[in-house]
Amino acid sequence: MTFSKAPEAPTPPWHSVIPADELALYNSIGFGSQSQKPGKAALLVIDVQYRSVSSQPLPIQEAIKEYPTSCGEHGWNAVPHIRALIEAFRAAGLPVMFPHVAPKKAYDGGRWADKAPAVMTIPLRGYDFVEEVAPVEGDILLPKQHPSAFFGTPLVSYLVDNGISTVFVTGTTTSGCVRATVVDATSLGFRVVVPMEAVFDRSQTSHAVNLFDMNSKYADVMPVSEALELLRQADADPKASQGT
Amino acid sequence: MTFSKAPEAPTPPWHSVIPADELALYNSIGFGSQSQKPGKAALLVIDVQYRSVSSQPLPIQEAIKEYPTSCGEHGWNAVPHIRALIEAFRAAGLPVMFPHVAPKKAYDGGRWADKAPAVMTIPLRGYDFVEEVAPVEGDILLPKQHPSAFFGTPLVSYLVDNGISTVFVTGTTTSGCVRATVVDATSLGFRVVVPMEAVFDRSQTSHAVNLFDMNSKYADVMPVSEALELLRQADADPKASQGT
Amino acid sequence: MTFSKAPEAPTPPWHSVIPADELALYNSIGFGSQSQKPGKAALLVIDVQYRSVSSQPLPIQEAIKEYPTSCGEHGWNAVPHIRALIEAFRAAGLPVMFPHVAPKKAYDGGRWADKAPAVMTIPLRGYDFVEEVAPVEGDILLPKQHPSAFFGTPLVSYLVDNGISTVFVTGTTTSGCVRATVVDATSLGFRVVVPMEAVFDRSQTSHAVNLFDMNSKYADVMPVSEALELLRQADADPKASQGT
Amino acid sequence: MTFSKAPEAPTPPWHSVIPADELALYNSIGFGSQSQKPGKAALLVIDVQYRSVSSQPLPIQEAIKEYPTSCGEHGWNAVPHIRALIEAFRAAGLPVMFPHVAPKKAYDGGRWADKAPAVMTIPLRGYDFVEEVAPVEGDILLPKQHPSAFFGTPLVSYLVDNGISTVFVTGTTTSGCVRATVVDATSLGFRVVVPMEAVFDRSQTSHAVNLFDMNSKYADVMPVSEALELLRQADADPKASQGT
Numbered sequence: 002m003t004f005s006k007a008p009e010a011p012t013p014p015w016h017s018v019i020p021a022d023e024l025a026l027y028n029s030i031g032f033g034s035q036s037q038k039p040g041k042a043a044l045l046v047i048d049v050q051y052r053s054v055s056s057q058p059l060p061i062q063e064a065i066k067e068y069p070t071s072c073g074e075h076g077w078n079a080v081p082h083i084r085a086l087i088e089a090f091r092a093a094g095l096p097v098m099f100p101h102v103a104p105k106k107a108y109d110g111g112r113w114a115d116k117a118p119a120v121m122t123i124p125l126r127g128y129d130f131v132e133e134v135a136p137v138e139g140d141i142l143l144p145k146q147h148p149s150a151f152f153g154t155p156l157v158s159y160l161v162d163n164g165i166s167t168v169f170v171t172g173t174t175t176s177g178c179v180r181a182t183v184v185d186a187t188s189l190g191f192r193v194v195v196p197m198e199a200v201f202d203r204s205q206t207s208h209a210v211n212l213f214d215m216n217s218k219y220a221d222v223m224p225v226s227e228a229l230e231l232l233r234q235a236d237a238d239p240k241a242s243q244g245t
Numbered sequence: 246m247t248f249s250k251a252p253e254a255p256t257p258p259w260h261s262v263i264p265a266d267e268l269a270l271y272n273s274i275g276f277g278s279q280s281q282k283p284g285k286a287a288l289l290v291i292d293v294q295y296r297s298v299s300s301q302p303l304p305i306q307e308a309i310k311e312y313p314t315s316c317g318e319h320g321w322n323a324v325p326h327i328r329a330l331i332e333a334f335r336a337a338g339l340p341v342m343f344p345h346v347a348p349k350k351a352y353d354g355g356r357w358a359d360k361a362p363a364v365m366t367i368p369l370r371g372y373d374f375v376e377e378v379a380p381v382e383g384d385i386l387l388p389k390q391h392p393s394a395f396f397g398t399p400l401v402s403y404l405v406d407n408g409i410s411t412v413f414v415t416g417t418t419t420s421g422c423v424r425a426t427v428v429d430a431t432s433l434g435f436r437v438v439v440p441m442e443a444v445f446d447r448s449q450t451s452h453a454v455n456l457f458d459m460n461s462k463y464a465d466v467m468p469v470s471e472a473l474e475l476l477r478q479a480d481a482d483p484k485a486s487q488g489t
Numbered sequence: 490m491t492f493s494k495a496p497e498a499p500t501p502p503w504h505s506v507i508p509a510d511e512l513a514l515y516n517s518i519g520f521g522s523q524s525q526k527p528g529k530a531a532l533l534v535i536d537v538q539y540r541s542v543s544s545q546p547l548p549i550q551e552a553i554k555e556y557p558t559s560c561g562e563h564g565w566n567a568v569p570h571i572r573a574l575i576e577a578f579r580a581a582g583l584p585v586m587f588p589h590v591a592p593k594k595a596y597d598g599g600r601w602a603d604k605a606p607a608v609m610t611i612p613l614r615g616y617d618f619v620e621e622v623a624p625v626e627g628d629i630l631l632p633k634q635h636p637s638a639f640f641g642t643p644l645v646s647y648l649v650d651n652g653i654s655t656v657f658v659t660g661t662t663t664s665g666c667v668r669a670t671v672v673d674a675t676s677l678g679f680r681v682v683v684p685m686e687a688v689f690d691r692s693q694t695s696h697a698v699n700l701f702d703m704n705s706k707y708a709d710v711m712p713v714s715e716a717l718e719l720l721r722q723a724d725a726d727p728k729a730s731q732g733t
Numbered sequence: 734m735t736f737s738k739a740p741e742a743p744t745p746p747w748h749s750v751i752p753a754d755e756l757a758l759y760n761s762i763g764f765g766s767q768s769q770k771p772g773k774a775a776l777l778v779i780d781v782q783y784r785s786v787s788s789q790p791l792p793i794q795e796a797i798k799e800y801p802t803s804c805g806e807h808g809w810n811a812v813p814h815i816r817a818l819i820e821a822f823r824a825a826g827l828p829v830m831f832p833h834v835a836p837k838k839a840y841d842g843g844r845w846a847d848k849a850p851a852v853m854t855i856p857l858r859g860y861d862f863v864e865e866v867a868p869v870e871g872d873i874l875l876p877k878q879h880p881s882a883f884f885g886t887p888l889v890s891y892l893v894d895n896g897i898s899t900v901f902v903t904g905t906t907t908s909g910c911v912r913a914t915v916v917d918a919t920s921l922g923f924r925v926v927v928p929m930e931a932v933f934d935r936s937q938t939s940h941a942v943n944l945f946d947m948n949s950k951y952a953d954v955m956p957v958s959e960a961l962e963l964l965r966q967a968d969a970d971p972k973a974s975q976g977t
Contacts, residue, residue, distance in 0.1 A: 018262075023448040026306065030313045030447075036359030040652075062270065069274045097356040098850045105376050108873050115280030143839050146887050147432035148462075153887030155878050157645065161678030162843045164528075164654060176458045181432075184425050187356040190392035190649030203274075204267040210454040214420045218360050219393075266596050284896075352629050355650045390643050399634050399641030401889065405922030406599045408772075408898060434893030506750075511936040514794065518801045518935075524847030550758065557762045600919040604950050604957030635920035636950075664946045669920075672913045676879035677842040691762075692755040698942040702908045704879075706848050 003032040010125035011102060011224050012097070013197065015213035018206055036192050040166030042235055043159075044097045046083055047150055047172030047179055048135050052102065052127035054080070054082040054173075056238075061203060068127050072173060075201040076131075081135045082225045084173045088197040089229055096163055099136045100143040100150030100172075101184070104128045109146055148181035167192040167235070169228060171199035176211040183220050193220035196228035255468050257441065260458035262450055268353075276461040284410030287403075288334040288341045290327060291394055291416030291423055293378050296346065296371035298324070305447060312371050313363035313392075316417060319445040320375075326414045326443040327378045327467045333473055339406050341378045344387040344394030344426070346415075348372045353390055391427035395464050401433060411436040411479070414464070414474060415443035422454040427464050428477055437464035440472035497710050500552055501685065504695055520705040525679050528654030530723055531647075532585045533576040534571060535638055535660030535667055537622050540590065540615035542568070542661075549691060556615050557607035560661060563689040563696075565617075570687040571659045579707045584651055587624045587637030587671070588660075589633040590614045590634045597634055636669035645677060655680040655700035655723070657716060659687035659707070664699040671708050681708035684716035739758030745929065747945035750938055753865050764868045764949040767844075768924050770920040771897030774967055775891075776822040777828045777884055779908050779911055780813055784834065784859035786812070793935060800859050801851035802907060807940075808863075810897045812909050814931040814957045821961055825960070828875040832882030832904075836860045841878055880913035889921060899924040901960060902952070903931035905971070915952050925952035928960035955976040 006233055027033060054076030055064040064073025075109075090097050105114075105121050125230050136142060142152045150156050160168070168191045180202050186193045195215055202208035216222035223231070260268075271277060283318030299308040309318030334341050349358075349365050358365050380386060387398045389405035394400050404412070412435045414427055423444050430437045439459055460466035467475070503511075510543050515521060542564030543552040552561030578585050593609050602609050618666045624630060648656070652688075656679045658671055667688050674681045683703055690696035704710035711719070748756075759765060777837050778836075786808030787796040796805030804817055822829050846853050865914035868874060875886045882888050894901070900923045908913045911932050927947055936938035955963075 003441060019450050021446060023450055026309070026447060029306075030309055030361070032361050032365045035358055036356055052916065062273075062449050065274055066269070072407055105974075106328075106874075108281060108392070108891070109870070111434055111890060112280055112436060113461070115436075116431075116464075117274070118278060121273045129638040139840070147890065149432065152429075152432045153885070153890065155289055155676075155885030158676060158843060158885065161654070161838070163650070166649070166652060177462060181428050182555075184392055186391065187360075188396045188425075188643075188646060190355055190646040192356060192359075203270060204263060205459075206263050206267055207454055207458055210451055210459070213448075213456070214451055219356070220360075284779075336898075350630075352627070352647070355646060385595070386594075391646065397643030397646065399640070402599060402635065402641065402920060402922040403596070405893070405898070410893070410896060431889060432887075436892040507936060509937050511938055514797070514935060517794075518797055518849070519851045520849050522848055550761075553758070553762055585901065591877060594808050599922055600768055600924060600951070603924075604766055604919075604952075605762070605764050607763045625755055636916055637920065640917075640920045664910060665950060669916050671788060672835060672916070673879055673884075675848075676913075678843055678885045680844060680847075692751060692945075694755055695946055696940055698939055699946070701936075702939055702943070707844070708848075 011198070013216070013222065014209040017039070018175070018209040020088070027217055035221050038192065040103065040192065040235065041164050041168055042095055042164045042167040042232060043163065044086055044169045045100060045150060045171065045182065046087065046097065046134060047100050047170065047182060048102050049080070049083060049131050049189055050101055050127065050129060050171050051129050052071055052123050068123055070123060072201050072203050075203070077206070079199050079201040080131060081131050081198065085173060086169065086196060086199055087134060091196060093232065096141060096165070098131070098143060098156070098159065099139040100121050100145050100154065100156065100178070101130070102128060103144035103146055113147070123147060127155070139176060149180045149185045150178065150182040151179070151185040151189070160191065165191070167194060168195065169194045171196060173201050175200045175202040176207045180215060182210050183215050187219040194228055194231065195220045195222045195242065196225040197222050198225050255442070257466065258453040258462070259389060263451040263457050266298050271461055279465050282436065284393060284412055284436065284479065285408050286339055286476060287409045287411045288330055288339065288405065288428065289344060289394060290331065290341065290378060290413065291344050291414065291426060292318070292346050293324070293327060293375050293416050294345055294371065296367050297344050297377060298375055312367055312369060316445050316447050319449070320417060321446070323443050323445040325374060326440065328430065329469060330415060330443060331378060333476055337476065340385060340403070341380070342387060342400065342403065344376070344389050344398065344422070345374070346372060347388035347390055356462040357391070361365050362434065366381060392422045393429045393469045394422065394426040395429040395433070396425070398406065399401070404435065405410040409435070413438045413439060413440065416487040417445050418472070419444045420448070420451045424455050424459060427459050431463040438472055438475065439466045440469040442469050490687040499680065499686070501704070501710065502693070502697035502723070506697040507701050515531050517704055523709055524688060528680065528723065529652050530583055530655040530657055530720060531651065531653045532574055532657045533588060533638060533659065533668060533670065534575065534585065534622060535588050535589050535658065537564070537568070537571060537619050537660050538589055538615065539617050539619060540611050542619055556611055558611060560691050561691050563659060563693070567667060567687050568619060568621050570684065573655065573717065574687060575622060575657060575685060578721055581720065584629060584647070584653070585624070586629040586631060586647065587618070588642065588646065588666070589618070590616060591632035591634055591700060636666045637673045638666065639673040639677070640669070646661065648679065653679065655681045655682060658682065661689050663690040664695045665689045665690070666702060668699050673704050675687040675707040682709045682716055682719065683710045684713040685710050686713050740848070743934055745944060745948070745954065746937070750941040751945050754960045757777035762938045767953055770922065771965065773829055773896050774899040774901055774964060775830060775897045776818055776827065777882060777893065777903065777914065778819065778829065778866060779832050779902065779914060780834050781808070781812070781815060781863050781904050782833055782859065783861050783863060784855050786863055788897055800855055802855060804933050804935050807937070808905060808933070811864060811931055811933040812865050814928065817957060818825055818901065818903055818928060818960065820865060825964065828897070829868070829876060830874060830888065830890065830891065830912070831862070831868045832875040832877050832886065834860060834878035835878055842897065854919070880910045881917045882910065882914040883917040883921070884913070892923065897923070899926060901926045901928065903928060905933050907932045907934040912943050912947060915947050919951040926959040926960055926963065927952045927954045929954050930957050
């Protein structure tokens with residue numbers, strides 16, 4: 002989306018964080034133009050595991066007592082939006098892929114454990130998928146150990162093998178795995194859609210600014226309703242479903 | 246750095262953007278721990294070309310009239326800090342590498358041109374390195390076409406060949422190529438230092454929040470003075486200069 | 490191709506090197522099945538520079554006196570075949586890409602210079618493209634420093650951006666950059682065609698066995714005449730040219 | 734090794750396949766120079782699962798009746814050599830890593846299933862590690878879906894995190910996963926050692942020629958006895974164990 006809002010759509014969350022003069026500056030440079038065109042799409046649902054949302058929708062300050070990695074109710078608010086997208090992709094016969102945090106082994110420390118030691122001690126049940134948006138038979142599972150869903154996984158091979166040209170990215174965190182995945186996807190030449198109520202994070206300031214960054218440079222950030230409409234258009238176009 | 250400031254050091258720019266309750270939340274989770282240990286270091290100077298700063302230090306609203314990609318005086322303010330780091334690395338006999346924007350060919354559009362069409366029409370002189378921080382004989386040049394200095398370049402091979410374990414990242418933009426490079430570097434297992442006055446961006450809000458994100462999860466963000474001190478320690482330690 | 494030969498086609502060169510019982514073994518396992526289906530194709534012409542063939546078609550023992558990296562007349566024999574493929578791709582409006590050896594800088598030694606020190610001293614004119622198969626305006630240039638055309642280059646981004654599903658690989662050497670590129674292409678999910686008279690190498694034994702390996706596991710190795718026919722079929726099919 | 738044999742060492746298997754004039758040609762070009770220097774080493778044991786060797790050491794024509802992917806007795810002959818290397822690395826406190834074939838899911842077809850359909854129907858027990866050379870607690874496991882142990886896995890991150898500069902590659906097949914891994918390792922800047930009795934394949938012709946190719950261009954191919962001696966030297970040198 003460009004940096005004004007359509008009257009009927011939800012306001013992008015960055016409007017309350019990025020000052021007006023900075024928005025105007027980015028508009029004048031021409032950032033935030035739309036990139037999407039018809040093409041076969043795939044849906045990524047990133048890290049929506051109990052470790053990311055806790056077992057119930059608590060305020061985040063409470064939720065981190067169960068799992069320090071939890072975004073609490075910010076995550077639970079996104080779950081119905083993610084579910085709507087999963088259902089739309091399944092109905093259209095398009096692939097749904099689940100990059101997810103692999104349980105840590107002792108040798109998996111690396112740099113991430115240096116910066117956030119708490120990630121090494123999440124109990125195993127925290128790695129279960131949130132039931133409302135869990136994978137089913139036929140969905141593609143991608144365990145990962147680093148932020149980007151492309152890093153150290155065969156994700157790009159599945160996308161090429163399926164003739165995908167557009168990737169819809171949902172899940173968590175906006176400033177972490179979602180953003181790293183979006184940057185890699187766009188670098189690889191895929192068009193990227195981020196349905197904004199279907200991604201979530203801890204700091205709402207960082208969440209907003211990361212959506213701003215992604216919309217300016219890497220992805221088409223839009224309301225879920227608009228993303229669903231875009232999917233219907235692509236799906237209705239017989240040429241589109243055959244790729245670029 | 247952790248989320249309180251040392252009395253003598255410059256305040257991290259995110260302190261004026263990220264609300265106090267969010268800072269407290271991240272502290273309670275344990276984000277932002279320090280990762281650096283002795284080890285052989287390399288310096289990356291990313292995209293410090295005239296297209297990123299304009300030919301003189303103008304306010305950014307003026308600077309974008311010369312090059313729409315310019316950060317104007319924000320860039321010029323960083324140049325002396327970057328130069329100090331370059332000199333320290335050269336004095337220590339450590340590698341200095343220049344990932345930089347390759348001039349665009351017609352076939353280089355891709356997703357980036359979709360989002361920011363102005364990047365396709367920068368005149369050729371805009372790709373020249375800023376003289377004050379330009380590469381010299383022996384420095385490693387890495388033309389690139391995507392945000393991360395690792396994407397589509399042989400950067401990782403140079404780092405492994407040189408036995409590097411820590412990467413210092415400088416240049417521009419904080420929210421763009423710097424951040425994408427930092428995420429890849431940490432995913433690859435390198436320790437990452439971001440000297441905070443040596444990176445720059447357009448939106449100062451986005452600049453601050455990206456430093457916050459990187460310090461929380463991927464890098465040790467610190468004042469240039471502290472980065473130089475860290476380098477002196479690593480260099481003084483004979484074991485350190487032989488790698489991990 | 491499977492491991493028997495069609496009556497009219499050239500004999501695959503591995504038939505004189507791989508013993509009959511090993512061919513029978515691979516047939517009984519089912520290796521060498523055909524993978525190609527309609528889809529948009531791109532042509533790679535790898536390293537066809539004077540350093541790879543010398544300035545004239547000499548026996549290789551003579552040719553290496555001009556450039557130690559030369560394959561001499563083995564290379565010149567392939568040039569008309571490569572040219573036929575380039576012309577067919579251009580006529581069909583399909584992309585032609587030129588991964589090529591970038592001139593070496595002092596810091597480019599790495600492992601390759603350890604194994605074959607002579608590669609570091611090739612004079613600059615050796616890096617020129619062979620005139621008969623040189624790139625023209627609009628072709629995509631990919632300087633590289635390692636065997637695979639994908640390693641440290643943005644090749645995959647160009648393929649995704651162009652909606653390519655099948656890659657035709659030509660050039661040199663069969664056992665070096667061609668094979669490394671083929672393995673990466675197939676791992677990434679692309680279908681791979683190797684037109685067998687359009688690739689070349691130094692050792693004809695190694696050339697033959699590498700064609701055998703690629704045909705068994707990674708690519709459809711076939712005569713150039715068959716590759717051109719396959720291209721005509723893909724091009725004639727309107728669905729095919731829109732990708733998978 | 735260079736292309737003459739030391740009197741006491743086993744003859745490299747390519748000597749019976751590559752004609753003398755081709756060996757002489759490669760010697761005159763300078764291929765096959767040695768690259769190893771002291772440095773911290775890691776051991777890779779690739780795909781030594783029952784699917785690669787069958788449950789007992791049968792001739793390969795029999796072994797493929799149990800698993801079409803089996804190399805039969807060629808694999809069993811290598812097992813004691815691999816075991817000797819594993820024990821030496823464990824004794825030296827150096828990392829041992831097990832890239833291995835992940836059991837196939839229906840969506841894992843891709844190009845590999847096109848070329849060798851039999852790989853999709855291996856029963857689950859075929860994926861078990863061969864007991865004599867199975868991983869123990871602390872070894873690093875890397876499930877993979879493509880030939881190279883680096884492709885779609887976080888292997889490079891583990892190597893960087895551990896300060897590794899030299900990789901010893903063992904397992905199977907010489908012409909498949911071993912070679913693809915060796916090419917990536919050398920491209921990434923690691924020194925590569927291939928202990929020649931510790932790798933195995935189906936076709937002994939292809940096995941020999943792939944060792945020749947790797948020794949010429951990418952790796953130091955040597956007898957296991959020499960590889961163990963090299964490891965002892967590296968380990969005895971205090972500087973070496975700290976990396977390059």
